[in-house]
Structure formats: structure tokens, C-alpha cells
Amino acid sequence: MPSMQSTPDRRARAQDWLGLVVLAFAVLLIAVDGTVLDLALPFISADLAPTSNQLLWIIDVYSFVLAGLLITMGTLGDRIGRRRLLLIGAAGFGIASIIAAFSVSPEMLIAARVLQGVSGATLMPATLGLIRTIFTDSRQRIMAIGVWGAMAGGGAAAGPLVGGWLLEHFWWGSVFLINIPVMLVLIALGPLVIPESKDPNPGKFDLVSSALSLAALVPLVFAIKETATHGFDTVNAVAAAIGIAAGIAFVRRQRTLESPMIDLRLFAKPAFSTAVFTNFLSVFALAGVLFFGAQYLQLVLGNSPLQAGLLLLPGTVSSIVTSLIAAYLVRIWSPGTVLGTGLAVAAVGAALLIGLRADGGPGLFIAGFVLVGAGAGAALTLTSDLVVSAVEPERAGAASAVSETAYELGIALGVAILGTVVMSYFRRGLDVSGLDPVQALSAQETLGGSVAVARTLPSRAAELLSESADAAFVSGMHAAAVATSVVMAATSIAVFVRLRGNTTHA
Template sequence: METPTASTRTAHARTAASRAPQRATARDWAGLGVLALALLLISVDATVLDIAVPAISAHLAPSTPQLLWIIDVYSFVLAGLLVTMGVVGDRIGRRKLLLLGAAGFGLASILAAWSVNPGMLIAARALQGVAGATLMPATLGLIRAMFTDPRQRTTAIAVWSAVAGGGAALGPLLGGWLLQHFWWGSVFLINLPVMAALIALGPLLLPESKDPKPGRFDVLSAGLSMLTLVPIVYAVKEIAAHGVAVTPLLIALVGVVAGVLFVRRQRRLADPMLDLRLFARPRFRTAVLTNLLAVFALAGVLFFGSQYLQLVLGRSPLDAGLLLLPGMAASMVTALACAWLVRWWQPGRVLGGALALAAVGAAVFLWLDAGSGVPAFVVGFLLVGAGVGVALTISADLVVGSAPAERAGAAAAVSETAYEAGVALGVAVLGSVVMAVFRHGLDLSAVPEAQMATAGESLGGAVQVAQQLPDRAAALLLHSAQHAFVSGVHVAAIATALILGAAAVIAWRAAKPARRPESSRPAADRS
């Protein structure tokens, strides 16, 4: 047998070193801090608006459909553009796309802050969605490029998820404080200093990364991807709010047809925008599905929870933000704990357990009432937040880790599309369920005919009308509105618990023993 020469051994060593993932440097970890700023732009903005819903209702007087659009048009546009922007980032550079998106997000925030009517605010939120679509895939794509070691990448994504939860927790607190001292539009201006820091530090600490051979950009696929999601989500919102009708069904059909055409086109293209082969992997499918369902629950709870605390229990915006804090903090802590948990248990098992915990939290909301439901709300939201924190971290890690580095942006966009679709559907479906039950149980017998439409439009409208009525009529309307709203929350809580329970079963059954990464096995095992 031929004895290897020194040069041969050196060549083998270099080949092994090139295959082994490189450990992240101090600059990479500092760059992760910069990416965290981008997450703050998005996560703070999402939850700060939830706490501002009553103030927006009072000053701009939006109808219920307008109020829902103010909340979820951001997610509609963002979700529709995520896949496209993920591919754009892979082509032009993820850092470049991140910085452009940050600047655009700040400008859209200024427009939102000084909106003078619901239509203007809806338009500003849509522009925020366009800018936000550039940020999320770019952050995860950069993490995939900067952290090639699997364990370090899991830790980095855990930090990424924890910061998202921290921003969501910070949003209600900042929003509550701002709403007590300034006008409602100030909740959007907190984005500006974060945007400025991101633009200043990004070029210094973030490496540029992109696909060296991106292939041809397919404009038709980009259009079909947005034409698939937006009509379907809109139709779900309309059917949940107003019942089955011909128009939303036709709109949904447009989305389904566009989706079929999108899938068929991706299968034919040499360089598809979305690599459908990833969905053949059970763990990938489970990760995407659980991501969507976990965020569905969290977004719905935040939407009706802030109104329950302020308009039913009479808490101030700041108090409401403080009561939301334990649940959001639990989401942060469990996200960070994921890097340790997956070393001892299979990711699917951890996912299943986390989703089951969140389902229990949703069931706790059945103990809410119109008089003293603070303890039940805090406990229920804490459990939901803890479970969702784990689910988002593990699902993002599974999605990003399964894709090649050069397509990291496109793979990250799949995870973020599920996330934003979950936000939109959570607000649309659960919010509409609550309002449907609310309207059914509302007693308008003491309300003048001219004010019935306003009182029946939303809980905020009922509270506003009650302030203009004589004491006895006001008390009757408030009692009816608050109890009807709580009844709606109970129905939404049952639906949320069932959905999360089903997701837990899916994650548990899909769990399979994970193979140890090639890079983590001892060299002797690979020889």
C-alpha cells in the first residue's frame, strides 16, 4: 500500500479544513447585534400598534374593516413580497437590501405618524410592508452566511428570535408610555433612531453576501407569488367577518389559481424562485406549518388582548403594556433556551411540547370575565408566549439550516412568509370571530338610532357612544358591550387552543431521530 506523501497529507488537510464550518468571529457576533436592530424595527412596530388600537379608533374613527386593514395590510403586503425580496437579496446582496429596507421603513413610519385619515394610515402601513419585506429575509440570510457552524447558527437564531420577542415586549411598553404623553402617531416615530443606528453600523459590521450564480430573475413568478397569498388571506378575513359570500369566494379562487400556476412554473424553471424540493422534507414542512400556526395564535391574542385590557378592564395603555410584558418576556427566555433544549431532545419533540404549552395558555383565557380577569390573562399569555418563543426559534433554524448558503435569502423568505401569513390570519380570523360574537350579543336598545351603527361597529365605538349617553343608558350599553366582547374572546380562545393542540400533534408525530451533522462528528468517525 502506498504511503501518503507530505504534500498529499497537506492537501487532504486543506480539503478537510475547507469542508469544516468556520467559527464565527467577534465581528460576526457584533454584526448579529446590528441585525437585531432590524428586527426591532419590525417587532416593535407590530405590537406597538396593537396597544394603540383604541387611540387610533378614537382619533381617526375607522370602521371595523378599516381598523382590521390598518392592522393587517402591513402583513398582507409583507407576506406577498417576502419570497420575491428574498430572491432579490440573494442577487443584489443581502446587506444592501437590508440597508435600503431600513431607510424605506423609516420614511413610511413618518408618513404613518402624521396620517390624517384611515385611508392615509392604511397606505402608510402598506409602504411599511414593502420595506419590511426586504428586512426579514435579509437578516436570516445574513445569519446563514455569517454562522456556518451548526451550533453557533442555532445560538444566533435563538438570539434573533429572542430579540424579536423582546421588541414585541418593548412595543406595548413604549407605546403605552408614548400614548400617555403624546399623540397616537408618536408610536411610529420610535422606529427612526433604530433605523439611523442600523444604517450607520451596517456597512461597518455586516459582510456582504449573495448568490454568486443567481440565475435569471423571473418577474412572472414574483407576480404570481404575491397574487397567491394576498387574495386568499383577504378572502379569509372577509368570510370570517361577514360570512360566506360570492365575492370573497371568487377572490379566493383567484389566489388558488395563481398558486397552482406558481407551483407549476417553479417545477419547470431551471432557476426557480422557490425550491419546492424543500417541501418534500417532513421536518421542513412541519417547521413552516408550526411557524404559521404559532404566530397565528400570538397575533390574535395580542389583537383582542390589548382591547380587553383597556376597553373592558379599563386599564391605561401603559398598564396594558406592563400586563403584556410577562408573556413577551417568556417568549424571549424560551427562545434563548432553545439552543440548550435541542441538544438534549429532538427538535420535533421540543416543538410539540412547546405548542402543547401554548394551547394550555389559550385555554386559560376561558377564565376571563368582564370584571377581574387580569390574573387569568397574565398566566394565559405567559404560557402562550413561552410556547411560541420555542416554536419560532426551532422552525426558523430548521428552515435556514436545510438550505444551501447561496439560497439562504430565498429559504429564509419561506419561514418569514409563514410568519407574516400567520400574523395576518391571526388578526383577521380571530379578530373577526371576536367581533362577530360581539355584534351578536350587543344590546342596542338604549342607543339612539343615529348612533347604533357606530356603537355596533367595534368595542371602541360602543365605548365612545356610551360616553355621550345618559348614565343609565351608558351603563346598559357598556355592560352589554363588555360582556359580548368577552364572550367573543372565549370563542376565539377555544379555537386557538384547538389549533395549537393540532399543531403540537403534527410536530410530535413528524419528529424523527436527527442525524448528527457531518461537521460535528469526530474525524475518526469520518475516515
């Protein structure tokens, strides 16, 4: 069986590129699994009859567990071997998918989603860490990371489309069973084409640090997601406080350990800290635009879920293309120049969304989303490469986990913060003067709620409520677009300044 520790730079062989294909498909399926469930929820509700809280846990528990365990699993892979952890995770993910597909109760499905989250947390940092050790030539490595990033972005976008097709032809469990063939191929070919890699002197694995990282991230992600869905309350405040306190304890502990789970000195390196921060903010913008964009296309413009998914495809394709093109551009310009320019393009794309109208077509949104997607795609490739290049190959798993955690937090906060901005404008601008208190409360809850209330009203009252809801929601989108554009522009300037002179791949 091939093995690899720290080796000098060498050109990748055919076996290495075949290994990349196997790793890329693993990432593709994990990304698909994060979004494929959305369209299946009505069918799951009809079959398993979960309560509203159980339904939320079916959706969210995967991301809670995934985010909470990324750092632990990244560090564990550095110690026991990234390929070994990858294969264990693939087997676990396959088993969890089978359990999920044939679940007969909400509790069984929730348990399966927990196991999927645990397994997914082993796969993501392991794949990026293995790419760092397999592709030691810097130009080949960034191309390999570009493929990895394209698969991650493409999978997330393909989820609803794949799910829609499967649900038209099969039962809801089929959205989980698509994982099985790829996981079987990964388990069969992984030992043959992926070399083992790990830290030869990893030090002691610190269980306390692992527990603290879990105690920090799970409550934080929970508080963020719940606040975005139901608003800020005492439970969310307590969860956030627990997460912050555990996070502070985690950081303090890392400073005292001889072999810390995360070497905090890495954040003193401009390339590493800027890359992590930029990764967080770029996916923050992308997730926020997707959140309100999907609602705009469906509930304001009246497209079906499948039509909305197709209208989002150009932005997804631009993200995939720029993930790959960025690997070539850094041969001409410095990473800071390419990354800063990509973020500036994303800022322009977000600014275009300020021109959206309730009575307009989808063209302007598509144009803006294409530019935002292009910037986010380039950012994912370049920030991932900067992160893993900042550490020795032996520590690539832990560094990858930091980047992946920033990515997951960016998604959660993008939806929470930008979603809150949109909904605050929506609730202030919605005219509910003609509704009774119960109807008004339902209409102000979400844009979908106002649509549901309008269906129960006489035609003229329904028309007035729909017009008010669409106008209020679009005004909220304008505010979120301004905020997104400002954040992307400021991040672009910070990248140009902090990465000035960084010519790693030029």
C-alpha cells in the same frame, strides 16, 4: 470587505456576534414599527383628517406590501447579495420613515407606509438568511436565531409602550423617527461587520413568478384583514379568489422552472414543511390571543391602553425568554421534543383562558398568556432554524422568506378567524332589546361600539348594555380559547410524530 459564500462549519468570531447585534436591532425596529402606530392614530386623525378608508390603509398597507414582497425579496437577496439588499432596504426604510414623520396629507402618509413595506420586505428575510450563512456551527446558529426571534417578539410588544412614551413628549411623527438612528448605524457598520453572502449560481430571476407571488399574497391578506374588520362580502370574496388563483398559477410555474423562486421539493422534507406549518399556527394562536386579550383588558376590565400594555408584558417576556432558552434545550433534547412540548404548554395556556370572567381580574389572563407566549417564543426560534437548516446557505434567503410569509399569514388569519369566532358569539349574546335600530347596529358592530352606545344611554340602561356586552364578549373568548387550545394540542402531536428522530442539534 468581508465576503462569504458556502463555507464549512466554523466557530463564529467576535465580528460575527457584532454583526448579529446589528441585524438584531434592525429586526427590533421593524417589529416595533408594526405596532407603534396604533396609539398614534387619534393624533394622526386630528392632524391629517383622513377618511375612515384612508385611516385603514394607513394601518394595513404596510403589512399588505410586506407580505406580498417577502418571497420576491428573499430570492432577490440570494441573487444580488443579502448584505447589499439589507443596506438598500435600511436606506429605504429610513427615507420612508422621514417621509411618514413629516407627512402633510393622508395620501403622503399612505405612500410612505408603502415604501416602508417594500423596505421591510427586504430586511426580514435578509437578516435571517445572513444569520444562516454567518453562523455555520449549528449550536451557535440556533442561539443567534434565538436572539433574532427574541428581538422580533420583543419589538412587537414594545411598540405600544414606546409609542405611548413618545406621544406623551413629542408629536405623532416621532413614532417614525425612532427608526433613523438604528438605520444609520446599520448602514455604517453593516459593511464592516456583516459578510456578504449570495448564491454563486442563482439562475435567472423570474419576473412572472415575482408578479404571481405578489398577486397571490396581497389579495389574500387584504381579504383576510377586511373580513376580520367588516365581515365577508363580495369584494373580499373576489380578492380571495384572485389570490388563490394566482397562488395556484405560482405553484404550477415553480414546478416547470429550472431555477424556481421556491423549490417546492423542500416541502417534501418533514423538518421543513412541519416547521413552516408550525410557525404559521403558533403565531396564529398568539395573534388571536393578543387580539381579544387586549380588548378584554381594556374594554371589559377597564384598563387604560398603557395599563393593558403593561399587563401584556409578562407574556411578552416569557416569549423572549423561551426564544433564547430553546437554543439551549435542543442540546439536551431533540428539536421535535422541545418544539412539541412548547406547543403543548401553549395549548394549556389557551385552555386556562376558558376560565376568564367578565367580573374577574387580570391574573388568569396573564397566566394563560404567559404560557401561550412561552410556546410561541420557542416555536419561532426552532421553526426558523429548521427552515434555514433545511437548505444550502446559498438558498437561505428564499427559505427565510417562506418562513416569514407563513408568519405574516398566521398573524392575519389568527386575528381574522379567532376574531370572527369571538364576534359571532358576541353578536348572538348581546341583548339589544332596549335599543333603537341605529343604536343596536352600532352596539353589535364591536365591543368598543357597544361601550360608545352605552355612554349615550341613561345610567340603568347603560349598565344593562355594558353587562350584556361584557358577558357576550367573554363567552366568545371562551370559544376562541377552546379552538386555540385544540389547534395547539393537535399541532403539538403532529410535531412529535413528524419530527420523531430529528436530532439535528441534540
